[in-house]
Amino acid sequence: MQVPQPFSPDDLARRRRRSIVMAVVLVVLMVLFFITTLVRLGGNVAERAL
Amino acid sequence: MAQRPAELATETLSTTLGGQGDVADFVALLKPRVMSLVVFSAVVGLVAAPGSIHPWLGFVAILCIALGAGASGALNMWYDADIDALMKRTATRPVPRGAVSPQEALGFGLTLAIASVLMLGLFVNVLAATLLAFTIFFYVVIYTMWLKRWTPQNIVIGGAAGAFPPMVAWAAASNSIDLGSIALFLLIFFWTPPHFWALALFREGDYEKAGVPMLPNVAGRAETKKQILLYSIALLPVAALPLLTGTAGTLYAAAGSILTLNFIRLAWMVFRTPNREDEDRASKKLFGYSIIWLFAMLLLVLIEHVLALPLWTAVF
Numbered sequence: 001m002q003v004p005q006p007f008s009p010d011d012l013a014r015r016r017r018r019s020i021v022m023a024v025v026l027v028v029l030m031v032l033f034f035i036t037t038l039v040r041l042g043g044n045v046a047e048r049a050l
Numbered sequence: 051m052a053q054r055p056a057e058l059a060t061e062t063l064s065t066t067l068g069g070q071g072d073v074a075d076f077v078a079l080l081k082p083r084v085m086s087l088v089v090f091s092a093v094v095g096l097v098a099a100p101g102s103i104h105p106w107l108g109f110v111a112i113l114c115i116a117l118g119a120g121a122s123g124a125l126n127m128w129y130d131a132d133i134d135a136l137m138k139r140t141a142t143r144p145v146p147r148g149a150v151s152p153q154e155a156l157g158f159g160l161t162l163a164i165a166s167v168l169m170l171g172l173f174v175n176v177l178a179a180t181l182l183a184f185t186i187f188f189y190v191v192i193y194t195m196w197l198k199r200w201t202p203q204n205i206v207i208g209g210a211a212g213a214f215p216p217m218v219a220w221a222a223a224s225n226s227i228d229l230g231s232i233a234l235f236l237l238i239f240f241w242t243p244p245h246f247w248a249l250a251l252f253r254e255g256d257y258e259k260a261g262v263p264m265l266p267n268v269a270g271r272a273e274t275k276k277q278i279l280l281y282s283i284a285l286l287p288v289a290a291l292p293l294l295t296g297t298a299g300t301l302y303a304a305a306g307s308i309l310t311l312n313f314i315r316l317a318w319m320v321f322r323t324p325n326r327e328d329e330d331r332a333s334k335k336l337f338g339y340s341i342i343w344l345f346a347m348l349l350l351v352l353i354e355h356v357l358a359l360p361l362w363t364a365v366f
Binding site: 014021023036039 | 070106110173
């Protein structure tokens with residue numbers, strides 16, 4: 001059986017661009033969550049009962 | 051006839067791996083131009099609200115509102131792909147063009163909707179998140195799925211979805227729903243019908259072809275022009291509400307009066323124009339001006355708050 005080739009080089013290039021953007025979005029979200037957590041906790045981390 | 055193994059494998063691969071949309075196609079699903087107005091009105095709501103919010107959390111709130119607006123756009127394009135394909139203005143959208151599959155648009159929209167509401171609830175407050183969830187629900191289910199194809203009053207009621215963003219941002223900043231935020235809501239709510247009916251006047255054929263019951267192709271052009279004029283006149287008292295609730299001041303009162311009177315003047319021009327060609331020109335002019343009007347009115351509120359200009363004392 002011949003292996004099907006459903007995607008052209010253009011299709012693959014578009015998929016690659018989408019993957020890169022998704023990776024960038026995930027990194028941005030990680031930074032966003034980190035900073036937001038710091039802002040919301042504020043000084044309470046240092047002042048918590050140990 | 052049974053499919054050959056190679057055909058079956060190709061079909062399975064395509065189904066599994068989705069469509070072949072580019073990044074720009076997914077950006078288009080978010081309706082960036084609508085999103086920009088949503089973001090701007092939300093910034094005004096955030097700044098005009100009483101109390102204060104940490105600038106970073108304010109930024110997160112606006113981001114969530116923008117994502118929620120984008121989610122609404124993607125879900126709207128998923129559901130409306132059939133009628134979008136029939137209208138000149140919307141035929142090149144990613145789903146009818148085949149660049150993004152309907153399943154991808156649905157998945158993209160739902161993911162953004164859930165993420166934006168969860169983020170707003172966890173990072174800012176539950177009231178704002180609830181309002182954002184309701185806004186997305188209202189736009190997608192009440193407007194897109196129900197009203198749009200059913201009644202010529204679709205954009206009158208559906209206009210509420212576009213009017214909620216400053217209220218969501220206000221709730222994000224103050225954790226409350228006040229008369230001031232309701233005044234901003236009403237400003238956009240009453241602006242929507244003349245804005246969209248002006249568009250519908252010069253795009254009447256498009257809506258008729260798609261079977262969307264817009265006012266011009268259901269009640270006629272004369273009735274639409276009358277309704278545009280009536281809603282434009284109603285903008286005058288509605289535009290005074292931010293003053294009466296202590297959300298705006300003298301600058302808004304002075305410039306806003308001139309801007310609104312000019313709105314009514316252009317609506318009057320549309321109303322009294324007898325022939326079709328001049329009518330199209332007048333309605334295009336009103337449509338363009340309506341965008342400037344809303345932007346300018348919100349900008350005036352923003353300027354007064356940013357420059358800490360004195361606001362009128364609340365009557366209500």
